[in-house]
Amino acid sequence: MRKRLGFLLIIVLSWTMLSAGCSRAADTSSDGKTILTLWTFASQHVEFYEKMAEEWNNRHPDKRIELRIEMYPFNEMHNKLLLSLYSKVGAPDIADIEIGKFANYLKGEPQLVPLNDIVEPVKDRLVQSRIDIYSRDGTVYGIDFHVGATVIFYNKEILDQAGVDPDQINTWEDFVAAGKQVKEKTGKPMTTVDVTEFFAFWPLIIQQGSDYLDQSGKVILDNEINIKTLTFLYDLIYNHKIAIPAPGGGHHAEEYYGFMNQGGAASVIMPMWYMGRFTDFMPDLKGKMIIRPLPAWEEGGLRSAGMGGTGTVVTNQSEHPELAKEFLSFAKLSKEGNIKVWEILGFDPIRWDVWDEPEMKAPNKYTEYFGKGIFDTLLEVKDEINSPNIGEKTPLVNGVVGSSVLYHAIKTREKTPSEALREAAVRLKQ
Numbered sequence: 001m002r003k004r005l006g007f008l009l010i011i012v013l014s015w016t017m018l019s020a021g022c023s024r025a026a027d028t029s030s031d032g033k034t035i036l037t038l039w040t041f042a043s044q045h046v047e048f049y050e051k052m053a054e055e056w057n058n059r060h061p062d063k064r065i066e067l068r069i070e071m072y073p074f075n076e077m078h079n080k081l082l083l084s085l086y087s088k089v090g091a092p093d094i095a096d097i098e099i100g101k102f103a104n105y106l107k108g109e110p111q112l113v114p115l116n117d118i119v120e121p122v123k124d125r126l127v128q129s130r131i132d133i134y135s136r137d138g139t140v141y142g143i144d145f146h147v148g149a150t151v152i153f154y155n156k157e158i159l160d161q162a163g164v165d166p167d168q169i170n171t172w173e174d175f176v177a178a179g180k181q182v183k184e185k186t187g188k189p190m191t192t193v194d195v196t197e198f199f200a201f202w203p204l205i206i207q208q209g210s211d212y213l214d215q216s217g218k219v220i221l222d223n224e225i226n227i228k229t230l231t232f233l234y235d236l237i238y239n240h241k242i243a244i245p246a247p248g249g250g251h252h253a254e255e256y257y258g259f260m261n262q263g264g265a266a267s268v269i270m271p272m273w274y275m276g277r278f279t280d281f282m283p284d285l286k287g288k289m290i291i292r293p294l295p296a297w298e299e300g301g302l303r304s305a306g307m308g309g310t311g312t313v314v315t316n317q318s319e320h321p322e323l324a325k326e327f328l329s330f331a332k333l334s335k336e337g338n339i340k341v342w343e344i345l346g347f348d349p350i351r352w353d354v355w356d357e358p359e360m361k362a363p364n365k366y367t368e369y370f371g372k373g374i375f376d377t378l379l380e381v382k383d384e385i386n387s388p389n390i391g392e393k394t395p396l397v398n399g400v401v402g403s404s405v406l407y408h409a410i411k412t413r414e415k416t417p418s419e420a421l422r423e424a425a426v427r428l429k430q
Contacts, residue, residue: 027319033057033066036324037092040069041077045096045145045310048344052331055340065327074098085111085315093318094328097142099309100395102134105141107392112141113314113321118329119143125353126333127306129387134311142311143332146347148271149304149378149385150203150294152191153278157288158266161186172232172295179242182266190242191267192256193233195411196249198401200269203305204229206386208297212401217391221401222418222425230409230417237410245411250402257281269294271307272348272378279346279369286369293381303380306387348375352382393428400424 027035038049046069053067070092072080078101084090085105097105105112119131119140127147134142154166162185164178179190193200205211210225220226236243244265248255251270260268261282268274278289293303312332314324331337338349339359346366354360355375361367366374388394401424409420 029066033064034320034323035066035068036094036318036320036327038067038069038094038096039077039081039092040071040096041074041098042096042310043071044345046071048145048340049331051344052337052340053327055336056327056330059330063323063326065323067327078104081105084317088317091315091317093320093324094312094314096310096312099133099144099311099390100398102142102311103390103392103394105313106136110136110139110141111316113316113318113325115140115143115314115325115328118325118333122333122351125351127350127352127382127385129306129385130309130350133306133309133387133390142313143328144309144311144350145332145341145345146273146309147350147378147385148273148306148308148387149348149381150199150269150271150307151291151304151377152267152269152294153274154267154290154292155263155265155285155288156290158182158186158188158263162266164266166290166292169292169295171299171301172297175295176236176240176242179236179240179266183242186266188263189244189265191236191269192246192251192260192265193237193243193406193410194246194250195406196246196253196402197251198398198406199251199271199307200233201230201401201406202388202398203269203271203294203307204232206305206388207294207302209386211389212397213389213391213393215389217389217393219393219397219425219428221397221405221428222421227418227421230405230421234410234417238413249411252277261285263288272374273308273346275366275370275374276346279365289370291370291374291377293377293384302384302386304385306385309387348378352379355379355382397428400428 029035040046049067049069053065057064081095082104116139130144130147131140134140159166162182164181169175169178182188182190205226208225210223212221214220246256247259251268261284278285296303312328314321314328318324335354338351338354341347341349342360355378360375361372405420405424408415409417
């Protein structure tokens with residue numbers, strides 16, 4: 001019965017998309033603009049694309065576009081896009097695909113337009129790992145908004161009270177020593193560890209050349225580096241006693257925002273895009289927070305990792321693929337576009353050559369909150385930002401790490417870090 005219902009649902013959805021596709025007969029607006037459709041799942045992306053389309057038209061009066069943006073809930077958009085591509089009808093010209101979902105669109109013969117020709121001219125100015133994650137067999141299919149460089153946000157007011165210089169924290173060993181001093185002098189934890197998300201664990205293993213999956217997509221969750229890293233997080237809390245599980249479970253919980261806003265901990269490990277969470281939900285920390293690279297695991301080791309992302313694609317159903325690619329290149333690969341990524345979205349753009357442009361230090365809500373040296377930190381680590389291996393099992397592994405591994409190993413301590421990772425790996429390898 002379930003199979004029949006699923007089959008009927010596919011028929012209904014396919015018919016709906018076929019009807020939608022038929023209604024898209026006109027590809028030119030009444031004022032002569034070429035109509036391009038774009039699907040996204042994020043309201044802030046809508047604002048960015050609207051402004052970039054306006055700027056495109058100002059600069060290209062002979063190639064004006066009418067960008068028709070449709071925003072859907074996260075899962076609905078990804079499911080609808082996947083079905084429209086497989087059924088070969090109803091897809092937009094351009095679409096956003098979240099990094100954890102991207103592998104689903106590269107199965108078999110990708111129904112996406114290769115983007116190598118727009119990437120190649122600026123390839124030497126991009127953080128390469130942010131291109132590789134949306135590629136298969138050397139063909140690029142998606143362009144990201146940001147690097148998602150993982151950093152440490154330090155509460156300098158707390159560090160000053162403890163007599164700790166954040167610029168002397170170069171390794172994780174230094175971090176532990178500084179944390180003990182903070183705890184002794186202020187009574188506050190050095191950091192918090194999320195137990196419902198993966199942002200305290202995943203970047204730390206990528207720093208060391210490990211991951212959830214190897215390059216072929218094989219599960220390596222239970223390797224020795226990963227066990228050592230989860231044990232380190234456990235030790236921060238229960239042996240060194242300089243960390244606590246994040247209030248509310250993770251760094252996106254209301255309880256956490258309230259705790260941190262009151263100066264609850266001296267630091268948090270998160271990607272750069274987390275700046276917006278500070279400005280929106282922790283206003284009382286304005287002027288107190290600074291951004292620094294992750295400590296290395298050993299002298300000379302990597303000090304960051306790329307986390308999160310959205311790959312924007314051109315589908316092979318576009319009637320204007322070259323124009324769609326030109327607009328995508330302008331929006332997300334040009335200098336102007338990358339500066340707008342910062343000004344509009346507050347993201348760390350993938351073109352590192354804009355990081356020292358004057359616009360990146362111009363006053364805005366982020367520089368007012370964190371100071372003007374935000375991109376100095378990124379320039380310092382621009383060659384140290386590896387990104388995860390993204391495969392078909394990535395969404396599943398993320399779910400297991402967040403809902404099971406970290407919870408049982410860190411929060412409840414029902415299992416040792418080794419047991420939690422090995423049991424999860426056995427399930428995931430089946």
